Amino acid sequence: MAASTNSQATITDEFATKIKAENTRARITRIAPMLVLFALVLFFSILRGSVFLSIGNLSAILNQLAIPLLIAMGLTFVIMIGCIDLSIDGSVGMAGSLMSLLVLNTKNGNNLGLLGLVLAVLASVLIGAIIGVIYVKLKIPSFMVSFSFMYICMGLAMLSYGGIPATITDTFLVSVPKMNFIGIPIITWVAIAMFCVAYFIQEYTAFGRYIYAVGTDENIPRMAGVDVNRVKILVFAFAGLCFGIAGVLGGIRLGQGQMQIGTGTMFPAQAAVVVGGTALSGGKGGILNTLIGVLIITVLDDGLLLMSVNPYIKTGIQGLIILVAVALTVTRSNKIIMK
Amino acid sequence: MLEESKMEKKLLFRASNITKVFAGTRALKGVDLDIYEGEVVGLIGENGAGKSTLLKIIIGVQPQTQGEMTMFGKPYEPKTPRDANGAGIGMVFQEQSLIVNLTVGQNIFFGQEKKFRKYGFVNWKKMYKDTETALENVSCSHIPARKKVLDLNFATRQMVEIAKVVNLTRSSGHDHCLILLDEPTSVLNETEVQQLFTEIRKLTAQGHSVVFVSHRLDEILAISDRVYVYKDGENAGNMPTADADEAKLYEMMVGHSTTTEYYKLDQQRKPDPEAVLDIKNLGLHGVFKNVSFKLNKGEILGIVGVVGSGKEDICSVICGDEHPTFGEMYVKGEKRTYFSPAQALSDGVLMIPKERMEEGIVSGLSVNENIAMSNVRLLRSGPFLSSKKMVGQSDEWIKRLRIKTAGKDELLARLSGGNQQKVVFARALCSQSDILILNHPTRGVDVGAKEEIYGLIRDMVKQGKSVILLGDTLDECIGMSNRIIVMCDGLVTGEFDAPVEDKPTQVSVVSLMM
Numbered sequence: 001m002a003a004s005t006n007s008q009a010t011i012t013d014e015f016a017t018k019i020k021a022e023n024t025r026a027r028i029t030r031i032a033p034m035l036v037l038f039a040l041v042l043f044f045s046i047l048r049g050s051v052f053l054s055i056g057n058l059s060a061i062l063n064q065l066a067i068p069l070l071i072a073m074g075l076t077f078v079i080m081i082g083c084i085d086l087s088i089d090g091s092v093g094m095a096g097s098l099m100s101l102l103v104l105n106t107k108n109g110n111n112l113g114l115l116g117l118v119l120a121v122l123a124s125v126l127i128g129a130i131i132g133v134i135y136v137k138l139k140i141p142s143f144m145v146s147f148s149f150m151y152i153c154m155g156l157a158m159l160s161y162g163g164i165p166a167t168i169t170d171t172f173l174v175s176v177p178k179m180n181f182i183g184i185p186i187i188t189w190v191a192i193a194m195f196c197v198a199y200f201i202q203e204y205t206a207f208g209r210y211i212y213a214v215g216t217d218e219n220i221p222r223m224a225g226v227d228v229n230r231v232k233i234l235v236f237a238f239a240g241l242c243f244g245i246a247g248v249l250g251g252i253r254l255g256q257g258q259m260q261i262g263t264g265t266m267f268p269a270q271a272a273v274v275v276g277g278t279a280l281s282g283g284k285g286g287i288l289n290t291l292i293g294v295l296i297i298t299v300l301d302d303g304l305l306l307m308s309v310n311p312y313i314k315t316g317i318q319g320l321i322i323l324v325a326v327a328l329t330v331t332r333s334n335k336i337i338m339k
Numbered sequence: 340m341l342e343e344s345k346m347e348k349k350l351l352f353r354a355s356n357i358t359k360v361f362a363g364t365r366a367l368k369g370v371d372l373d374i375y376e377g378e379v380v381g382l383i384g385e386n387g388a389g390k391s392t393l394l395k396i397i398i399g400v401q402p403q404t405q406g407e408m409t410m411f412g413k414p415y416e417p418k419t420p421r422d423a424n425g426a427g428i429g430m431v432f433q434e435q436s437l438i439v440n441l442t443v444g445q446n447i448f449f450g451q452e453k454k455f456r457k458y459g460f461v462n463w464k465k466m467y468k469d470t471e472t473a474l475e476n477v478s479c480s481h482i483p484a485r486k487k488v489l490d491l492n493f494a495t496r497q498m499v500e501i502a503k504v505v506n507l508t509r510s511s512g513h514d515h516c517l518i519l520l521d522e523p524t525s526v527l528n529e530t531e532v533q534q535l536f537t538e539i540r541k542l543t544a545q546g547h548s549v550v551f552v553s554h555r556l557d558e559i560l561a562i563s564d565r566v567y568v569y570k571d572g573e574n575a576g577n578m579p580t581a582d583a584d585e586a587k588l589y590e591m592m593v594g595h596s597t598t599t600e601y602y603k604l605d606q607q608r609k610p611d612p613e614a615v616l617d618i619k620n621l622g623l624h625g626v627f628k629n630v631s632f633k634l635n636k637g638e639i640l641g642i643v644g645v646v647g648s649g650k651e652d653i654c655s656v657i658c659g660d661e662h663p664t665f666g667e668m669y670v671k672g673e674k675r676t677y678f679s680p681a682q683a684l685s686d687g688v689l690m691i692p693k694e695r696m697e698e699g700i701v702s703g704l705s706v707n708e709n710i711a712m713s714n715v716r717l718l719r720s721g722p723f724l725s726s727k728k729m730v731g732q733s734d735e736w737i738k739r740l741r742i743k744t745a746g747k748d749e750l751l752a753r754l755s756g757g758n759q760q761k762v763v764f765a766r767a768l769c770s771q772s773d774i775l776i777l778n779h780p781t782r783g784v785d786v787g788a789k790e791e792i793y794g795l796i797r798d799m800v801k802q803g804k805s806v807i808l809l810g811d812t813l814d815e816c817i818g819m820s821n822r823i824i825v826m827c828d829g830l831v832t833g834e835f836d837a838p839v840e841d842k843p844t845q846v847s848v849v850s851l852m853m
Contacts, residue, residue: 011649011829012528015625016493023489204460206452209438209445216438223436224450225421283440 029328033277033292040296044303051306055183061302062184066191067246067253069294071269072276073198074128074242076290077235079273081214082282083142085239087131088269090153093262095124095247097157100166100257103173107166121244127153128240132233142236157259165258168251177253187249194245198287201238211235215282271318272297275325348375350412351548352397352428352517357406359392359572366392367572369406372550376515379539379549381563381580383556385592385813385849386646389572390552394519398430399423411513427513429504433521437488437496437503444470444484447503451510473506478541494531497523498538505547518542519550524558525647536562554645556585556853568592585850593813593845601790602818606797607839610638610821615805616657616688616774621666626652627829628665634774639796639806641820641837643813644852649829650809651693654776657807658690659683670774684713689772691763693779693809695756699763702752706744707733709751709762713770736765740795757788764795775799776807781815793819813845825851 044052051057071088078085101108102116112119131149135142168174179186202208210231213221222228250261276293278285297318304314352374359367367389374380382390396403399417408415410426417423420430437446444467448455455466470484479498488496501518508516520539524532539549539562553559559566559580566583568575568591575591614633622628627649634640644650655661657668659677668675670686677683680690692698700709710733711718718728733747740761744754751759760780767775777796781789796819800806810816817823817837825833825848833851835843 010528011625011628012526014628015526016528018625019493026489200460204463206456206461209441209449209452209461212440213438213449216440217436220436220438221450223420225419226450283438 029277032328033275033289033296036275037292037296037299040299040303044299044306048303048306052303057302057306059183059185061298062188064302065294065298066185066188067250067265068268068272068297069191069291070194070242070246070249071265072272072290072294073194073287074239074246075269075273076198076278076285076287077202077211078142078239079278079280080211080282080285081232081235082280083135083232083235084280085128085131085146085236086143086266087127087146087149087153088243088266089262089264090150090157091124091127091240091243091262092247092250092265093259094127094153094157094160095120095244096251096254096261097160097165097247097257097259098123099248099251100168101160103168104170105166105168105257107161107164111170113170113172117248120248121241124244124247125237125240128243129233129237131240132236135236136229136232154259154262157262161257165256167256173252174255177255187253190245190249194242195287195291198238198242202287207231207234212283215284217283267318268297268301271322271325274322277325280326348377350374351376351515352408352410352415354393354397354408355406357393357396357403357408359389359396359401360404365572367396367403370569370572370574372397372567374517374548374550376548377543377546378564379543379551379562381559381566382550382552382569383554383559383566383588383592384569384575387571387812388569388592390569391521392572393569394430394521394550394552397423397428398519410517424504424507425511427508427511427516428519429508429516430519431497431500431504431521431523433525435496435500437499439489440487442485442487443474443482443491443499446488446499447473447506449503473502476509477502477505478538492531493526494534497527497531497535501538501542505542515546515548517548517550519552521552522554523551524553524555532558554647554853556588559588560585586846589846589849589853593849601793602815603793603797604818604839606794606801607639607821608637608801609838610800610805611636611803615671617669617672618657619667619669621653621656621663621668623649623652623656623661624664627826630666630826630831632824632831632834634805634807636805637800637803638822639800639808639820641808641810641816641823642826643810643816643823643848644826648826648852650826651778653826654690654778654807654809657683658688658776660690684770684772686774687772688774688776689713689767689770690776690778691767691780693782695759695763695782700751700759703750705748705750706737706742706754706762707747710736710765710769713766713772717769717771732769733765736769740765741791755785755788757784757791760784760788760792761795764792768799773804774807775804776809778809779811780808781811813848817842817845817848823848827852 071092075085099117099120102110102112102119104111110116127149131146134140134145176186181189202211210221210226213226214228214231218228247261251257254261272293273290274280275296276285276289278289301314304317350373354372356369356371357367358365358369370389370393372393384390395401397408399419399422410428415426417426438449447470448466452461455462467484471480474480474482474484477498479502482495482499488499491499504518505516523535527535543549551559551563560583563580565577565579566588567577568588570592613636615636616634619631621630630653642650642653652661656663659680659682662678670688675686683689707729711729715724718725718732720728730747737744737747742761742765743758751762754762781792784792796806808816808819810819820837823835823837823843824831835848837843
């Protein structure tokens with residue numbers, strides 16, 4: 001340190017080196033999630049190779065991955081604009097519960113079939129849009145609005161089935177969880193399709209650009225004439241769409257509509273987004289990062305299970321991973337980036 | 340008023356008699372600016388001379404209180420920067436306005452994606468083709484259109500900003516546009532500055548005009564065709580650059596010195612020879628370096644420099660808000676390293692911050708509580724805060740500093756700026772700190788309150804306290820200080836003794852600041 005005091009470098013040069021060092025660091029954090037995923041796969045392959053790499057296990061991973069991926073994708077855009085959505089447990093559970101009551105079931109005479117699925121998803125989209133509107137119009141922090149809505153949705157779900165969950169009796173829907181196409185479960189295919197949609201939105205639409213811009217600095221798009229509030233509301237509505245689809249698929253998989261479909265789904269999704277490298281400060285990362293993040297979380301979960309690690313310790317490890325990932329991606333020296 | 344040679348050139352933009360009033364204070368008092376096609380006009384003036392305010396009015400960020408502007412001879416009244424772009428005026432702001440995680444092309448056409456929409460998707464191929472044309476228009480075809488801004492250096496980013504602005508203004512349908520550059524060189528090194536100048540020349544050769552704001556006079560003299568000087572929100576004159584030199588411009592920039600009573604010069608006393616603060620080779624990586632000075636007991640030491648010179652960062656380091664990268668600091672003879680302002684306070688070092696509203700006062704607390712904030716240690720009675728001691732303290736200070744308030748329980752939000760500042764002073768004084776850093780202590784207070792604050796500062800040093808002063812104006816800093824340190828680009832560029840009978844002139848100080 002002392003040596004640099006005597007050097008001839010001007011302050012401008014020093015500033016430039018500093019920025020350079022920061023960019024290098026940014027580049028490393030950009031590829032870090034890939035490396036972590038690779039290391040995990042390698043680690044489990046060496047320790048439990050024969051089981052971990054078996055077709056059965058890989059297909060189990062793909063099966064497990066579907067719902068966390070859907071939820072994490074919705075959350076990704078929200079985090080990219082620098083907000084957070086904590087309504088997940090509620091909206092997912094609500095969509096699942098509503099769906100079970102709209103298709104052929106044991107509780108009522110409804111038999112809307114696919115339309116029932118669509119309506120359940122739309123209810124979740126509506127919740128997302130309402131969260132967005134309250135957030136931008138009443139200017140209440142998004143974490144607080146969405147947190148309240150977690151409970152509102154839980155309440156709505158419980159009310160809808162009045163304590164006794166409805167069991168799905170629609171023969172097609174009952175058979176869906178077992179269906180697969182070239183070895184990959186149909187439910188996972190739905191998640192993959194949604195992934196493609198989200199990726200196209202992010203990369204090939206103006207809306208995708210605005211998400212990055214709003215997350216970087218709201219004033220830039222506002223000055224450029226972009227309706228920032230509209231972007232934010234749409235992002236929350238899209239999150240609602242993803243949560244809704246996740247809830248409906250969760251309900252189908254369970255064969256029953258109840259609150260528990262959503263319980264505990266938020267944490268792995270948050271972990272996946274952050275571990276994938278999407279910064280909580282916004283403007284960075286994206287859908288691809290989230291895919292890697294979900295893979296990391298799922299592989300870790302699966303691997304620890306194969307190594308018969310105590311499930312309580314497993315949860316603790318996940319918490320630790322989130323903390324480390326945030327610590328690595330957060331920008332601490334905002335003062336320098338300013339200019 | 341027009342020079343002979345300019346008569347042939349067409350007038351592009353004119354602002355006349357622009358006045359801007361902010362909450363009672365006049366930031367601009369009838370300034371003018373004429374821009375002809377194909378020229379570079381440099382704007383100079385001290386901090387607070389009104390350059391930034393004028394640019395913001397021209398680009399439509401804020402409206403003028405009075406005065407007219409014309410563009411292409413037609414009345415020009417922008418409500419937003421978009422209006423300005425539509426009229427052919429664009430601005431590159433000092434703060435970066437690129438989105439670093441997007442590519443060059445996506446940034447240049449940000450907000451105009453509709454033009455490239457095809458089946459709901461953006462046709463990136465076409466956008467990048469247009470990007471290449473836009474970059475060619477500003478002779479920057481070497482910049483890769485598909486690269487993320489994150490991966491570009493600052494000079495290139497600056498050119499992308501310029502390409503973006505030129506493209507925006509061009510799409511308004513005008514052949515010639517006016518580009519405003521606010522301190523475009525502050526993050527560039529010398530080679531990059533030369534690069535930027537070359538690009539600016541290419542722009543003006545095409546008939547575009549550029550307004551160039553910089554605090555570096557050598558750059559202004561190198562790039563501009565004409566120079567406008569502003570001083571305290573007023574016209575201080577303009578001239579062709581060919582007729583200007585640094586000395587002449589310095590002379591025009593500085594104001595008249597104020598009378599001696601104003602700064603209570605009769606009360607200026609000689610400091611004791613004992614050093615209470617000794618700074619050796621202090622540095623903060625990328626901000627300032629090699630700063631050494633001593634502060635004596637009972638001394639007022641002024642630190643002057645333009646915004647970004649590092650003077651404020653030095654104060655942050657001394658008061659413990661930032662941790663230095665290099666160097667040593669001795670407080671009252673002992674080596675000290677602070678990690679927080681609380682640590683500094685326990686050694687008697689305290690800063691009165693610049694942004695009163697954000698860092699100085701808690702507007703939702705009472706006068707009483709605001710005064711007590713830095714010295715709760717002395718107001719304790721057992722484990723609790725003694726309200727009797729607190730009230731006694733604030734009653735005393737309200738009287739001593741003549742703080743105008745309905746009572747000690749009045750919320751600070753209800754006090755005037757000057758009285759709020761007095762509360763901040765009261766807090767500093769009763770904290771029993773004896774090394775006080777006053778960061779723009781008279782910022783935003785009226786003339787009467789200013790004089791009272793000057794009196795307060797004189798009293799403080801009389802009681803043996805030592806003061807580091809960052810003045811609101813150069814005049815104030817010279818008037819109040821015993822000694823002045825000048826900073827430029829993170830380095831100390833000069834030091835002046837400022838005894839009562841021999842104050843340095845503003846011109847001599849300014850010439851080291853730029």
